Amino acid sequence: MNRAASGASLLALVAAVFTVTPAHTHEQQHFSTGEPGNPKRPARAIQVTMREIDGKMVYIPERIEVRKGEQIRFLLRNSGRLDHEFLLATTDENLKHAEEMKKNPDMEHDEPNGTRLAPNKSGEIVWRFTKPGTFEYGCLIPGHREAGMTGTIVVK
């Protein structure tokens, strides 16, 4: 492919991404745990480390409490030797999603409420918890949940 052609396909890709954005924004209302945060607004930073330890896979910490309406900046770090995910949802949603991942283990996540990190990588999610209740963060890579990879978020 010549330069002009690849430039044109890149433009097409960029245009496609921008076209998709409004639909995505609309879908935000469906998140059961709240809504994507506004990075320009103040947020409480909470560090979450993901790793394997003693034959288990864990989040540190495994329990987080937030106030309703609070915006949190999750500073995520994968200190393990395997890929790990951090997906904010209800337990039901994560269980359903985990079933889909078993059929499709290479499924990539690029959603506002979750991310996947390679070993030694860091990432960030800014989230506003708008609903009281108990939610979770989980890793949906097959086998990881079973190995212990869930954490609890209590929104008061």
Ligand SMILES: [Cu+2]
């Ligand atoms: Cu994992």
